Amino acid sequence: MKTIIFILALLFFVSFSFAQNISDVDQNGPNNKANVTQTGTNKSEIKQTTIATGNEATVLQNDGSLGVNTSYIEQEAATGGTQRAFTTQNGSQNQAVQKQLGPWPGYGFEKIEQTGTNNKGEQYQKAYNNTATLKQIGSDNTSKQDQTNSGDPKWNTSIVEQYQDGNKSTNTQGGTNQYTNILQDGISNEVNVDQSGGGWNNAGHKSYVKQLGDNNFADINQSGSPGVDENGNQIYLRQSGNDNQAWLNQVGKGNKIDAGDDGYYSNAQQGDNHDLYVDQIGDDNYTYYNTGTGSQSNMADVNQNGYDDNAQVHQWGSNGEVTINQTGITGVYSYNGDNNAADVTQYGDNQKSTITQTGQNHTASTYQQNSDNTANIIQAGNAFDGSNTRYSASWPNAPFNNQARVRQFQTDNNATINQNGTENNAFVDQDGVGNNVSLLEQDGTDNYADIDITGDGNSGSSSSVGTGNTVDIDITGSLNTFMVDQDGTGHTATINQMGSSNAASVTQSN
Numbered sequence: 001m002k003t004i005i006f007i008l009a010l011l012f013f014v015s016f017s018f019a020q021n022i023s024d025v026d027q028n029g030p031n032n033k034a035n036v037t038q039t040g041t042n043k044s045e046i047k048q049t050t051i052a053t054g055n056e057a058t059v060l061q062n063d064g065s066l067g068v069n070t071s072y073i074e075q076e077a078a079t080g081g082t083q084r085a086f087t088t089q090n091g092s093q094n095q096a097v098q099k100q101l102g103p104w105p106g107y108g109f110e111k112i113e114q115t116g117t118n119n120k121g122e123q124y125q126k127a128y129n130n131t132a133t134l135k136q137i138g139s140d141n142t143s144k145q146d147q148t149n150s151g152d153p154k155w156n157t158s159i160v161e162q163y164q165d166g167n168k169s170t171n172t173q174g175g176t177n178q179y180t181n182i183l184q185d186g187i188s189n190e191v192n193v194d195q196s197g198g199g200w201n202n203a204g205h206k207s208y209v210k211q212l213g214d215n216n217f218a219d220i221n222q223s224g225s226p227g228v229d230e231n232g233n234q235i236y237l238r239q240s241g242n243d244n245q246a247w248l249n250q251v252g253k254g255n256k257i258d259a260g261d262d263g264y265y266s267n268a269q270q271g272d273n274h275d276l277y278v279d280q281i282g283d284d285n286y287t288y289y290n291t292g293t294g295s296q297s298n299m300a301d302v303n304q305n306g307y308d309d310n311a312q313v314h315q316w317g318s319n320g321e322v323t324i325n326q327t328g329i330t331g332v333y334s335y336n337g338d339n340n341a342a343d344v345t346q347y348g349d350n351q352k353s354t355i356t357q358t359g360q361n362h363t364a365s366t367y368q369q370n371s372d373n374t375a376n377i378i379q380a381g382n383a384f385d386g387s388n389t390r391y392s393a394s395w396p397n398a399p400f401n402n403q404a405r406v407r408q409f410q411t412d413n414n415a416t417i418n419q420n421g422t423e424n425n426a427f428v429d430q431d432g433v434g435n436n437v438s439l440l441e442q443d444g445t446d447n448y449a450d451i452d453i454t455g456d457g458n459s460g461s462s463s464s465v466g467t468g469n470t471v472d473i474d475i476t477g478s479l480n481t482f483m484v485d486q487d488g489t490g491h492t493a494t495i496n497q498m499g500s501s502n503a504a505s506v507t508q509s510n
Contacts, residue, residue: 004485005190009250014500016198016301017373018414018419019042020040020042020067020220021038021039021040021041021042021043022042022043022044022060023036023038023042023043023044023045023046023389024044024045024443025044025045025046025047025057026046026047026359027046027047027049027055028048028050029050029051029075030050030051030053030054030057031053031054032048032049032050032055032056032057033055033056033057034046034048034056034057034058034314035057036057036058036059036060036200037060038059038060038061038062038069038315039061039062039063039066040062040063040064040065041064041065041067041068041069042062042064042066042069042070042119043069043070043071043264044059044061044071044072045071045073046059046071046072046074047073047075047495048073048074048075048083048302049075049076050076050077050078050081051078051079053079053082054077054081054082054083055075055076055077055083055084055085056083056084056085057073057075057085057086058083058084058085058086058087058089058401059071059086059087059096060088060354061087061088061089061090061094062090062091062113063090063091063466064089064091064092064093064094064116065092065285065403066092066093067091067093067094068093069089069091069092069093069094069095069242070094070095070096070417071087071089071094071095071096071097071098072096072097073087073097073098073099074084074098074099075099075100075101076086076100076101076102078101078102080361081102081107082107082108082109082209083100083102083107083108083109084108084109084110084432085098085100085109085110085111085251086109086110086111086393087111087112087113088112088113089112089113089114089115089117089119090114090115090116091115091116092116092117092138092320093116093117093118094114094118094119094120094263095119095120096112096113096114096120096121096122097121097122097123098122098123098124099123099124099125099189100123100124100125100126100130101126101215102109102127104128104435107129107130108126108127108129108130108131108132109130109131110123110125110130110131110132110133111132111133111134111221111435112133112134112135113134113135114134114135114136114137114138114141114315115136116137116138116430117138117139117140117368118138118139118140118141119136119138119140119141119142120141120142121134121136121141121142121143121144122142122143122144122145122146123144123145123146124146124147125146125147125156126147126148126153126234126326127130127153128153128154128155129154129155129156129280130147130153130154130155130156130157131157131158131159131377132145132147132156132157132158132159132472133159133160133453134159134160135160135162135163135264136161136162136163136165136167137164138163138164139164139165139166139337140165140166140327141162141166141167141168142167142168142169142383143160143162143167143168143169143170144169144170144171145158145160145169145170145171145172146171147172147173147174147178148172148173148174148175148324153173153174153175153176153178154175154176154177154178154245155176155178156173156175156176156178156179157178157179157180158171158173158178158179158180158181158469159180159181159182160181160182160183161182161183162182162183162184162186162189162256163185163186164186164187165186165187165188165299166186166187166188167184167186167188167189167190167317168189168190169182169184169189169190169191169192170191170192170193171191171192171193171194172193172194173193173194173195173196174195174196175196175197175207176197176204176207177205178195178204178205179205179206179207180193180195180206180207180208180209181208182207182208182209182210183210184211184212184213184216185212185213186213186449187213187214187215187389187439188211188215188216189211189213189216189217190216190217190218190316190323190324191209191211191216191217191218191219191220192219192220192221193207193209193218193220193221194221195207195220195221195222195223195233195370195484196221196222196223197222197223197224197231197233197252197324197354197504204231204232204233204342205221205222205233205234206234206236207222207233207234207235207236208236209237209238210237210238210239211234211238211239211240211241211244212240212241213240213241214241214242214243214244214271215241215242215243215244216239216245217244217245217246218237218239218242218246218247218248218327219246219247219482220235220248220249221235221250221254222235222250222251222252223249223250223251223252224251224252224255224282229255231252231253231254231255231282232254232256233250233252233255233256233412234255234256234257235248235256235257235258236258236261237257237259237261238257238259238270239270239271239274239319240270240271241270241271242271242272242273242274243271243272243273243274244271244273244274244275245274245275245276245277245392246259246274246276246277246427247273247277247479248276248277248278248279249280249302250279250281250282250285251281251282251331251479252281252282253282253283253284253285253306254282254283254284254285254473255282255284255286256285256286256287257278257280257285257286257287257288257289257443258288259276259287259288259289259428262305263384267493270291272296272297272298272317273296273297273298274291274298274299274394275298275299275301275352275509276289276298276299276300276301276302276303276312278300278302278303278304279302279303279305279467280302280303280305280306280309281305281306281308281484282305282306282365283308283309284306284307284308284309285304285306285309285310286310287302287304287310287312287313288308288311288312288385289302289312289313289315290314290316290464291315291320292318295318295393296313296317296318296319296320296348297317297320298317298319298321299320299321299322300313300315300322300323301322301323302322302323302324302325302342303324303325303326304324304325304326304327305326305327305339306393307327307339307359308339308340308472309339309340309341309342310341310342310439311324311341311342311343312342312343312344312375313324313343313344313345314344314345314346315344315345315346315347315348315351316347316348317347317348318348319348319349319350319351320346320348320350320352321352321353322344322351322352322353322366323348323349323353323354323355324354324355324356324364325353325355325356325357326340326342326346326356326357326359326362327356327357327358327359328333329332331406336379337358339360339361339362340359340361340363341360341363341364342355342357342362342363342364342365343364343365343366344365344366344367344371344375345366345367346366346368346369347365347368347370348370349370349371349372349467350372350373351368351372351373351374352367352373352374352375353368353373353374353375353376354375354376355376355378355404356378357377357379357380358379358380359380360401361401361402362379362401362402362403362404363402363404364377364379364402364403364404364405365404365405365406365407366405366406366407366409366421367458368406368407368408368409368413369409370409370410370411371410371411371413371432372411372413373408373412373414374413374414374415375406375408375413375415375416376413376415376416376417377404377406377416377417377418378417378418378419379402379404379417379419379420379421379424380402380419380420380421390471391483396436399441401422401423402419402421402423402424402425403424403425403426404417404419404424404425404426404427405426405427405428405429406427406428406429407429408429408430408431408432408435409430409432410432410433411432411433411434412432412433412434412435412438413430413432413434413435413436414435415428415430415436415437415440416437416439416440417439417440417441417449418439418440418441419441419442419443419444419447419504420443420444421443421444422444422445422446423444423445423447424429424442424444424445424447424448425447425448426442426447426448426450426452427449427450427452428440428449428450428451428452429452429453430451430452430454430455430458431452431454431455432455433455433456433457434455435453435457436458436460437451437453437458437459437460437461439461439463440460440461440462440463441462441465441467442462442463442464442465442466443464443465443466444465445466445467445468446466446467446468446469447464447466447468447469447470448470449462449464449469449470449472450471450472450473451471451472451473451474451475451482452473452474452475453473453474453476453477453480454475454476454477455477456477456478456479457477457479457480458475458477458479458480458481459480459481459482460473460481460482460483461482461483461484461485461491462482462483462484462485463484463485463486464484464485464487464488464491465486465488466488467489467490467493468488468489468490469486469487469488469490469491470491470492470493471484471486471491471492471493471494472493472494472497473493473494473496473504474493474496475496475497475498475499476497476499477498478499478500478501478502479499479500479502480497480499480501480502480503481502481503481504482495482497482503482504482505482508483505484504484505484506485502485506485509486506486508486509487508487510488508488509489510491508491510493508
């Protein structure tokens with residue numbers, strides 16, 4: 001009896017040890033269908049080819065018991081049509097690769113669901129109207145989805161969901177009107193998205209990226225053709241946690257980076273020690289960046305190169321730093337910037353703000369409150385030809401209407417405004433202890449400066465060179481010192497100081 005029991009147990013052990021199924025399906029014909037269900041340490045491969053339309057394959061794999069589950073599906077329809085590929089893996093050491101090929105417009109659907117550890121998913125789709133969905137739950141997950149083609153693929157959708165640790169997602173889309181939505185909820189997540197526009201067509205890409213946790217990284221690139229009609233690429237980003245970093249790049253016209261404006265993602269980077277780098281090349285581009293309340297030590301660097309660009313950055317926390325650079329695309333008889341606008345709002349301690357604008361019709365504004373704030377605005381309005389010959393501001397019939405405003409409240413604030421061009425306006429408001437207007441310079445025609453300081457220990461300097469300059473200064477407090485130097489025609493300087501130890505010096509020359 002004991003011998004029989006031992007033999008039965010041995011047979012059970014041997015059958016369990018070798019419970020690994022292998023499935024290989026090859027179909028060639030119209031309207032192919034394949035369904036594979038595997039339980040154990042499985043491996044499956046399906047190839048479907050049709051000269052007509054319609055392929056469908058489904059693979060279900062359960063548990064690998066720290067073994068290897070692998071699924072590979074390749075579908076090709078010569079005349080387009082609908083293709084479907086579904087792979088579900090539940091276990092460990094899983095890998096799934098799905099490919100859908102076809103030269104003509106069709107409807108491709110790919111879906112991978114992986115639950116376990118060390119999962120990998122990779123999907124590839126060609127042509128038009130494709131949808132790829134990938135969901136990973138576990139650890140050490142990687143994801144790669146590719147929707148590109150040598151022609152002009154359109155209207156493709158890529159959706160990725162990754163939950164918990166070590167996830168990485170790379171998404172590549174080419175053509176026009178591509179859509180990407182990536183959600184990562186875990187540790188050490190990384191996103192790389194590349195969406196490129198095709199030829200003379202509008203790009204029209206949309207990318208939604210949401211990362212939860214710490215030490216996340218996002219790199220999103222969208223490109224179109226800057227010289228054609230509206231590209232209309234859009235990036236929506238949210239990173240919640242600490243020590244996150246985002247690099248956002250857009251090339252084209254009419255592009256938008258929305259990091260906390262439309263309500264979809266209310267705050268772009270919520271937490272501490274975030275870095276945001278934005279590069280936009282082209283015209284009519286827009287960037288909005290908003291951090292959550294209580295965020296600390298966040299940095300934003302925005303660069304816009306083109307005409308009619310707009311950038312707004314709002315930081316609601318401590319130790320924030322903002323840099324905005326807006327310049328034009330240079331060339332023969334081209335303006336170096338046009339109709340640019342920048343807006344920075346900061347709350348908290350030790351904030352820094354830098355805005356640099358070169359060109360026409362600029363508007364720059366910073367608002368900082370409490371304490372140790374620094375704001376620098378530089379605006380220039382000059383036009384050059386290819387040999388760097390300087391033209392007047394009226395050439396060709398477009399004046400440089402620069403305007404700058406700095407508002408700082410409480411304590412140790414420092415403001416610097418430098419304007420070069422025509423019809424410039426500069427406004428500085430400071431309210432607090434240890435305020436300092438180190439430099440306010442205007443060079444051009446019709447410049448106007450208004451400085452209003454309330455507090456102690458203030459000192460400032462203003463210099464105007466040109467025609468029709470006016471400086472109006474109102475100071476209330478103690479230990480204030482100011483100096484105004486004007487050189488040109490029709491200058492007016494008015495200084496009102498109330499308090500103790502005030503000193504004012506005005507020099508005017510014609």
